[in-house]
Amino acid sequence: SQQGEEDPQALSIQEGENATMNCSYKTxxxxxxxxxxxxxxxxxxxxxxxxxxxxxxxGRLRVTLDTSKKSSSLLITASRAADTASYxxxxxxxxxxxxxxxxxxxxxxxxx
Amino acid sequence: xxxxxxxxxxxxxxxxQSVAFWCNPISGHATLYWYQQxxxxxxxxxxxxxxxxxxxxxxxxxDRFSAERLKGVDSTLKIQPAKLEDxxxxxxxxxxxxxxxxTQYFGPGTRLTVL
Numbered sequence: 001s002q003q004g005e006e007d008p009q010a011l012s013i014q015e016g017e018n019a020t021m022n023c024s025y026k027t028x029x030x031x032x033x034x035x036x037x038x039x040x041x042x043x044x045x046x047x048x049x050x051x052x053x054x055x056x057x058x059g060r061l062r063v064t065l066d067t068s069k070k071s072s073s074l075l076i077t078a079s080r081a082a083d084t085a086s087y088x089x090x091x092x093x094x095x096x097x098x099x100x101x102x103x104x105x106x107x108x109x110x111x112x
Numbered sequence: 113x114x115x116x117x118x119x120x121x122x123x124x125x126x127x128x129q130s131v132a133f134w135c136n137p138i139s140g141h142a143t144l145y146w147y148q149q150x151x152x153x154x155x156x157x158x159x160x161x162x163x164x165x166x167x168x169x170x171x172x173x174x175d176r177f178s179a180e181r182l183k184g185v186d187s188t189l190k191i192q193p194a195k196l197e198d199x200x201x202x203x204x205x206x207x208x209x210x211x212x213x214x215t216q217y218f219g220p221g222t223r224l225t226v227l
Contacts, residue, residue, distance in 0.1 A: 033215060035218075040223075041220055041221070042116070042203055042205075042218035042219050042220045042221050043155070043203070043205075043216075043218040044218070045215040045216065045217070048215060088154050088155075090154075097143075097160065097162065097167050097168065098143070098207065098214065098216075099157065099160065099168060100145075100157070100216060101157070102154030102155045102156070103154050104153060104154050105153070105154050
């Protein structure tokens with residue numbers, strides 16, 4: 001089953017613009033992670049935010065987490081053509097072992 | 113540090129045939145995961161190993177899918193017999209810790225097409 005739903009499903013922007021993707025989930029979590037997947041490739045971990053954190057930054061990435069609303073957002077600032085990829089949120093459910101449940105993904109297209 | 117290795121990268125088979133995928137995780141990683149990613153969807157966990165023991169296989173269709181991780185290192189995932197709906201990318205991932213929360217490192221995947 002897929003816990004997260006991402007919004008929008010697809011996003012098309014110009015280089016230099018910011019891109020915002022949202023993720024909603026259903027159950028309590030230990031942490032939420034964002035991954036990027038380039039076409040035909042595996043997933044690459046971008047950033048992890050723990051359930052007791054509200055905001056985290058990594059380079060051009062900014063992630064927020066609202067556990068009361070069970071939602072997260074990923075902001076990519078000053079986007080580049082190389083940011084074109086699918087982005088997935090993944091929740092680490094509150095179980096004994098790490099178990100990631102992935103969302104449906106947002107396809108981002110950044111045009112030069 | 114070498115990444116997660118998977119082979120083959122692509123496989124085309126006919127329905128009712130058998131197929132096997134191989135994964136070699138990052139050296140020293142105790143936990144290994146197999147995911148199925150159908151086109152347009154996020155990855156879905158099929159099975160999770162810690163060392164050579166199964167932690168979670170609740171979403172593995174056990175009538176046709178099997179997986180093993182001998183000696184707690186590399187792993188194989190088998191489908192026998194394959195169905196059309198098994199067409200997907202099969203991703204292997206590993207992580208160094210199973211207790212404290214950590215990230216997963218993914219291989220490039222095997223794209224399976226069942227005709």
